[in-house]
Amino acid sequence: MVYVGSSIGHILALDSSSGARKWQFPADSDKKIGPIYGSPTFSDGVVYAGSYDGKLYALDAASGVPKWQQPFATGGPIAGGVAVAGSTIYVGSSDGKLYALDLDGKPKWPPFATRNKIWSTPVVTEDAVYVTSLDHQLYAVDPAKGTIKWEFEAQGALPSTPTVASGKVLAGSFDHHLYAIDASTGKEAWRFEGGNGFWSQPLVITDTVYVGGLDHKVYALELATGAKIWEYAAKDLIRSDPVNVDGLVVIASQDGEVVGLDARSGARRWGFQAKGQVLADLAVQDRTLFVASLERLLYSLDGGAGTKKWEAPI
Amino acid sequence: MPAEVTLAWNLIILQPMLNFLILLYRVTFSNFGVAILVFTLVIRVLMLPLTLKQLHASRSMMSLQPKMQELQKKHGKDREKISQETMKLYKEHGVNPLGCALPTLVQFPIWIGLYQSIIQALADTPEGLLSLSQHLYGALQTVWTTVPLNNAFLWLDLARPDPFYVLPVLVGGSMWVQQKMMTVPNADPQQAQMNQMMQTMMPLMFAFMTIQFSSGLALYWVMSNMIGITLQYTVTGWGSLFKPAPKSAPKPAPAPAAITSKPASKGGKKKADAKYGKKR
Numbered sequence: 001m002v003y004v005g006s007s008i009g010h011i012l013a014l015d016s017s018s019g020a021r022k023w024q025f026p027a028d029s030d031k032k033i034g035p036i037y038g039s040p041t042f043s044d045g046v047v048y049a050g051s052y053d054g055k056l057y058a059l060d061a062a063s064g065v066p067k068w069q070q071p072f073a074t075g076g077p078i079a080g081g082v083a084v085a086g087s088t089i090y091v092g093s094s095d096g097k098l099y100a101l102d103l104d105g106k107p108k109w110p111p112f113a114t115r116n117k118i119w120s121t122p123v124v125t126e127d128a129v130y131v132t133s134l135d136h137q138l139y140a141v142d143p144a145k146g147t148i149k150w151e152f153e154a155q156g157a158l159p160s161t162p163t164v165a166s167g168k169v170l171a172g173s174f175d176h177h178l179y180a181i182d183a184s185t186g187k188e189a190w191r192f193e194g195g196n197g198f199w200s201q202p203l204v205i206t207d208t209v210y211v212g213g214l215d216h217k218v219y220a221l222e223l224a225t226g227a228k229i230w231e232y233a234a235k236d237l238i239r240s241d242p243v244n245v246d247g248l249v250v251i252a253s254q255d256g257e258v259v260g261l262d263a264r265s266g267a268r269r270w271g272f273q274a275k276g277q278v279l280a281d282l283a284v285q286d287r288t289l290f291v292a293s294l295e296r297l298l299y300s301l302d303g304g305a306g307t308k309k310w311e312a313p314i
Numbered sequence: 315m316p317a318e319v320t321l322a323w324n325l326i327i328l329q330p331m332l333n334f335l336i337l338l339y340r341v342t343f344s345n346f347g348v349a350i351l352v353f354t355l356v357i358r359v360l361m362l363p364l365t366l367k368q369l370h371a372s373r374s375m376m377s378l379q380p381k382m383q384e385l386q387k388k389h390g391k392d393r394e395k396i397s398q399e400t401m402k403l404y405k406e407h408g409v410n411p412l413g414c415a416l417p418t419l420v421q422f423p424i425w426i427g428l429y430q431s432i433i434q435a436l437a438d439t440p441e442g443l444l445s446l447s448q449h450l451y452g453a454l455q456t457v458w459t460t461v462p463l464n465n466a467f468l469w470l471d472l473a474r475p476d477p478f479y480v481l482p483v484l485v486g487g488s489m490w491v492q493q494k495m496m497t498v499p500n501a502d503p504q505q506a507q508m509n510q511m512m513q514t515m516m517p518l519m520f521a522f523m524t525i526q527f528s529s530g531l532a533l534y535w536v537m538s539n540m541i542g543i544t545l546q547y548t549v550t551g552w553g554s555l556f557k558p559a560p561k562s563a564p565k566p567a568p569a570p571a572a573i574t575s576k577p578a579s580k581g582g583k584k585k586a587d588a589k590y591g592k593k594r
Contacts, residue, residue, distance in 0.1 A: 037440055079440050116462070119440060134462055156459040159443070174447065175459050197447050197458065214447045239444060254444070279444070 001061070002283065002290050003047045004298055005036020006314045011049050011057065013064060016285060019300060019312035023064030025057070033057065038081030038121055039281050046103075050078030050091050058089075058105060068105040080161065081121035081281075083129075088143065090129055092118030098131050098139075100146055109146030114139065120161040121201075123169075128183070130169050132158035138171050138181060150186030154179055156197065161241070165204035166223055170211075172198020178211055178219075180226055190226035194219065201241040201281070203249065205263055210249045212238025218251050220266060230266035234259070241281040243289070245303030250289060252278040258291055258299075260306050270306030274299055327427035328434070329449050331357075335431050336450070336457045344460075347467025350432060350530055354537040357428055361421055362545075368421075369549040372496070374409045376550070429531065436530050437462055438473035465530070472530035479525065481532035486521030488539035493517065495546045 009032030034053030055071035075095030097111035116135035128140040134157040156175025174197035195215030236255035256274040276295025339349040
């Protein structure tokens, strides 16, 4: 099964091998919730999705029936994804707050407040919940208490979901930099300057960081130093997150072009042109790639060759 | 619109204005409401020579209105003759009929650019911020470290409509005043009725749009109208603002005493000007 949120306010479950629709929430096509910007999260038989109407929905993965009596309402639109770790659900909102809920949708601790919108997905480790905010800060928050452990201030807004790898937190900023921050101290390890901001979540494969930029480029950098290994010029800005398919870095640019790049050299192995813009994150399952476009189409591609398996309206 | 035209438009009009607006935001202590007001003022000041040219041309046209009505009465349906005499009249009084239209045409792209800059800078959604990122000058660090802007101003979220409907009233009211000041009294009952309808419909339409549009744009409209009223007052006085609208206009207005079929004397022109409330 593949779960996807639509720009017109539906959460859908489709058969991952055929694209056949299994269920839709709200079930009545005339009813809509707000647009879904972040990828829905599947955990233990439940699909979680935050909506631009400010609410967090928990749906039974098999039927699409809500698990909670009422969705959890935050104080602003939700534009990021949801993180689930153990028995805690984490979500950020445009009201600037990071919420931690139990599996019944009840707050575990008072929301952690930042000074601007949170448009990213929180990233959870044993030690901390890392969350970025448009207030220029990257926060490390105690996952049990919701108190701050450290904060790092970038020059510009931080819209990108951070990535944690080898003791570093990587996060892209509107100030044209990708930052690598020491995960335990919050001190800057290195920064890489691109030609515009970074909004996509960095991908780490062994000792290399891959990130797409708003300057239309994909960069491969050394994880230890931030030194550039190669760059690839796309035709449009890159908002969606890159994914790894068997040694290929797959990335989509806003113009709808999806490319598979050799992780070592950056050479283009294949390309696929979707109808409409692609801003949503890519998903991968067993070498199959799922790409959602703003033309309200979900594509299933062979991740190794870039050939289309099916497309379905969403 | 072809991609090349869009590119040229963005390079020449939108991006300079947008980046300037964001710089203004920084200068005005990160208050976007004040930045919009100052931005509108600066653009209007830069366009002042053109606006004044237009207003003066408009005033000259207004002052010739009684004479033109006289010509219409004199030559009846002979359009060719009326046209010839009208051109002669313009020439005698040194009026260029394009004097009103040309400055307006030149200003038009600036209005659109100003409007687009405010919409872009308001970027309240992820798509809005993505679009904005493509128009910021890479060399201006201040600009890209400033976004997203704080949209709070007084009781307003500038990216959303005014919840208390104060701005729709101000937009409609200020537009009505400006239009009323500019209106040329017309002896033709049909034309007069049409003018009156426009005077009511346009402000109502803009007030209605303001109910639905972001209040940042409404703020720009109010400021722009207020500056327009001030300039109009400076050049032509209150115009028709305090003149009651005719309940019905079946009879043509009597021609002013100064109007004759002969070329108007300087004094005659002055009287015609005075009739339309020219401020001296």
